[in-house]
Amino acid sequence: MDKNTAVIVPSYRESEKNIKALVLKIKNILPDSLTIIIDDSPKKEAHKIKSLLKNYKNVKIIFRFKKLGRGSAVMEGFKEAFKNKNIKYFFEIDSDLAHNPSQMPRFLNKIMTGKCDVVIGSRYIEGGKTINIVLSRIILSRIINLFLRFWLNIKLSDFTGGFRMYNRKSTEFLCKSKIRSNGFITLSETLFLLDKNGFRVTEVPITVSVKKEGKSNVDIKELFRSLFFVLSIRFNRFIN
Template sequence: MDFKEIKIAIIIPTYKESESISILADRILTIFPNAKIIIVDDSPVKENTKIKEQFKKKKDTINICSRFKKEGRGSAVIVGFKQALKNKATDFFFEMDADLAHNPDEIVNFLKKRNQADVIVGSRYLSESKITQWPLRRLILSKTINAFLKIWLGINLTDYTNGFRMYNRKSIEYVCSVSLKEKGFILLSEVIYRLKKAGFKIIEIPITFKDRTYGKSNAGIREHVNSLIGLVRIRFS
């Protein structure tokens, strides 16, 4: 089957990612020319203008939702999903990071498994996964957090915090219909928890993860503290 014919939408949350987003979007459209890309941008006006300028000739395939202030990765993705759902022809919905940490060539690996689950999570921690150019400190922190989440939330996954995922329409309709408590990175874990409790099937596939090529991480100390507080809210929601 020609995977290019499958109707997909790809949600990309951005915050000061003007250096990398055009590279990522071009790579996606080279592989999947019919994909719909929705960029939800929280950058200030000046940075947002740069992004709009890059895509002014691609309005048919790339939609930019501008919020002009940092409201959280999680809430950005939900805004994108709600917009993508308006197109009744779209069958599968992706989210991925803008910093080139996720390889768009691997989108096809998700689509190959599309009939096996409602949600497919790209994991950095399966035996066939690969991680390159990531500082050891961040790797240890990420593995520790995910080990804790596995115990705390009671779901047998290896990677709760990676934002490279594919959802079918039914699962996204559910996510967009419930009242989610979180807005930041920790929403990745809340979505998994809510979907699993609702009976959706979730599987993982290995991915190749590369540390960001441009810019710097937007997850500061405040984000980590808010995530810890969020975990308590999620577990007892």
């Protein structure tokens, strides 16, 4: 199973400590998996994680040297991993330790039933929760996700979480699709595309904890850009 699984990690100016800890946790759960880190950090910071290539097998790092967006990073990772015809399952996971790889088996168990194409890690279904996150941030996230559920008309609870798993068929679809966004809102756009094209999407409960090191990669400008973009998704669909 490990050899048939790829884990895509988008990263931007994440601390070396977090990256190394994440890779170690991934390899403890899926020792033979292919892990691809797409790093958008400035060139002067890239050397910090190069040592991962020496310390762990099946770890590849793609340096882009400028911030091109989380969404485009994940898509580049998918396309790279998809070249390996042995890879059947594709994870995406945040680089800041908010998601614990120890929860990966519940994704695998769900997708291996053959009853779904995509598994979303959700904070907002029974069994899911958040830890060490300020109340105002939790409330804002809940409001955003409730709005997305209504606006996109998809019966899911977590549109903005970045801990997900895809089978090869759904990954191929995304790799061939024209993804219009490139930032965090790509998480919502890809869900919309998958749902409207008949892919079976389900959720599993996860625990999300606030990161301890590194910097937040979402600013207020990106939040507003994301809002306008998600409004346009359905407007464009109505027009077309």
